[in-house]
Amino acid sequence: MDCRRPQIAAEQRPGRAALSRATGRYERHVREAVSDGWDIPEDLPVIRTQVSEERPRSVITYNRSPDLPFDRSINPYRGCEHGCIYCFARPTHAYLGLSPGLDFETRLVARPEAPEVLARELRAKRYRVAPIAIGTNTDPYQPIEKTYGIMRACLEVLRAFRHPVAIVTKGALVERDIDILADMAADGLARVGISVTTLDAGLSRLMEPRVPAPKRRLATIRRLTQAGIPVRLMVSPVVPALTDPELESILQAGAEAGADAASWIMLRLPREVSPLWQEWLAAHFPDRAGRIMTRLREMHGGKDYDASWGRRMRGEGAYAQIIARRFAVAARRLGLDQKTPPLRCDLFCPPKRAGDQLSLF
Structure with a gap:
């Protein structure tokens, strides 16, 4: 289904990647602004970031995907101001009755009570410890974290419980929490993954407009590793005919910054992401749009995307095999x-609260 709508004027969306407000797939009606020729010329308002708050009943989300190295995750925020046009999480905004397009970047939901709910869930008698992933859907270190501090509060809970955590981010704000992460990493309880899509600052600004520049992210890797926090470089996503020539260069830069491991994921275009991505391509890289989409379809049986387990992350076919081989050679x-040591689960220990009965042994 093509969910595209007329593009919103560029002057209304500075620093945004999506060009339109694609209607979510659950909406019964589509509304479009149509000029009747009698419009009065006026300055168009700039679309600002809006943040609402949610009171979650639970914050730990479980999955059974064989493609993922974790079975549980936390999302302090819904939507992401970083605004990466390729973000596979965009379709989740449709569940809120909002657009996976500009709404995903500008109408955000914060969950201030997430730390308290997390502590309650970790104390449950039925809870069994395993690494919690944060940042696998929306970035916990997006700009509004400076105001809300939900991610830091969640980390404080995890440190108090001595619970293992794996973080994925593009945000340099993770450096603010080096004090907590270094303590946890010293006990084998924390790892961080930093995603670097391209080393080209101009291309990065177009694809991921409110993300720190590539050099800044490499500096973040350096600061984290110098503090004793292990960092995985994530070349994600690899975009055929656009960023794939940089694969070895990105790995080289990450290794020089101190990363001790690396991984890669091919560009994924689930649901509303595909029309939004193609809209963006037509606006910024019309000469390459056809080639890029052809490559993607070759890897997914002629479709823009195949969500089948085992194929969705990297695709299939000759091109996917070439990228995998190039990555393997450069990484070696x-x-x-190198295989990284697993995060420790044996240290998990809910802290005592006032009034708790103490053990005799």
């Missing part, structure tokens, strides 16, 4: 192919 040469 740079020492980024």
Whole structure:
């Protein structure tokens, strides 16, 4: 289904990647602004970021995907101001009755009570410890974290419980929490993944408009590793005919910054992401749009995307095999192919609260 709507004027969306407000797939009606020729010329308002708050009943989300190295995750926020046009999480905004397009970047939901709810869930007698992933859907270190501090509060809970955590981010704000992460990493309780899509600052600004520049993210890797926090470089996503020539260069830069491991994921275009991505391509890279989409369809049986387990992350076919081989060779040469030690689960211990009965043994 093509969910595209007329593009919103550029002057209304500075620093945004999506060009339109694609109607969510659950909406019964589509509304479009149509000029009747009698419009009075006026300055168009700039679309500002809006944040609402949600009181979650639970914050730990479980999954059974064989493609993922974790079975549970936390999302302090819904939507992401980083605004990466390729973000596979965009379709989740449709569940809120909002657009996976500009709404995903500008109409955000914060969950201030997430730390308290997390602590309650970790104390449950039925809870069994395993690493919690944060940042696998929307970035916990997006700009509004400076105001809300929900991610830091969640980390404080995890440190108090001595619970293992794996973080994925593009945000340099993670450096603010080095004090907590270094403590946890010293006990084998924390790892961080930093995503670098391209080393080209101009291309990065177009694809991921409110994300720190590539050099800034490499500096973040350096700061984290110098503090003793292990970092995985994530070349994600690889975009055929656009960022794939940089694969080895990105790995080289990540290794020089101190990353001890690396991974990659091919560009994914689930549901509303595909029309939004193609809209963006037509606006910024019309000469390459056809080639890029052809490559993607070759890897997914002629479709824009195949969500089947085992195929959705990297695709199939000759091109996918070439990228996998290039990555493997470069990672081996740079020492980024080493298996990292698992996060420790044996230290988990809910802290005592006032009034708790103490053990005699």
